[in-house]
Structure formats: structure tokens, C-alpha cells
Amino acid sequence: MKSLVPLLAAGVLLAGCGGDTARNFGLTRDAPDEFQVTTRAPLSMPPSLGNLPTPRPGAVRPQEMSTQQQAESALVPGAVTAAPRTGTPSSGERALLSQGGPSVPDSIRDRVDEESLRLERTDRNVVDRVLFWREQPPPGTPVDAARESQRLRENAALGRPVSDGQTPVIQPQRRGLFTGWSLW
8 A cells, every 4th residue: 555655646747747637647538630530422322333333442532522622612612523624625615715805825824923023012112111111092093183173174275185184193291100299
């Protein structure tokens, strides 16, 4: 009995060193990781038992979807096709494609990427970014109504088209970090 007490004390101390005593003693249940759980497609009876394909070890099951198809079906149910399309398009598909306009060049993805990079570039230097840290105003240009009205009246009086001349805009003041602060 005396040798049992130090043995139990040593067991409790060792379990306490592990960090989670309840888990070490098996008093808690570990739930399965929801990202590791997968579903299998249900078994189905083939329409005719005489035309069964011969099984091939290691082959992909025909009713299983790839991870990309699973993701697509989760986002847009019913939009996933069973297999990628191969072969020539039907006459209806060709007619639909001909109505769509000219074909897209092969380098369209490169062009879109290039244009988006050009839009992301800013010409602000480090000092401007530090001093004028506030967010930019929403896209759009505010028009100076009084000056625009005067421009339109002048164009009408001179017989020029409405689009002639430059539209006057309101230039917002740039505000720095310390704008509006006063020490006195």
C-alpha cells in the first residue's frame, strides 16, 4: 500500500507534465477533424448487369468528382459537368459561338493582368503616403456647377457643340496628417 501512493503520485505528475491531464487520462473525446472527413458517392445498381465494366485496381471511381468539381458543385449546385468536354462542338454550340462576336486572342489573360497591374501602380512617393495617409475619395470627379453652366452658355451662344471645351472640376484640397491642428 505504501509503494502504491508514490506510484500514483508519479503517474499524476507525469500526466500533468503533458499539458492536458484530462486528455492524457482519456476523459475527453476528440471530435474528428471536419476537413479530413470525406464523403463517398453512394453505390448504385447498373442498368444492365451484363454490360458491367471490368474492375481495374487503382482506377478512379467514375462517380467520384475531383476536388475542383466538388468545389464548383458547392458554389453552384447543378452547374458541374461529370467530365470535361472533348470533341467537336455541335451545330447549336457553333451557332451560339458565332453570335458572340470575334474570338478572343490567346494572350487575353496576359493583357488583363498587365492592365490591372498598371491600374494598381501609384505615383505617390513615400512622403506623400505618410503625410497624406487618408483614403482617397470615392471614384468620380465632382463638376464645378457654376463654371460648367457658364461654359455651356458660352458654347450655346457661339454655336459650338456641347462637348466642346474642358469640363471644369472641383479640385479637393489635400489634407495632411496635421491639417486642422493648432498649438495656440
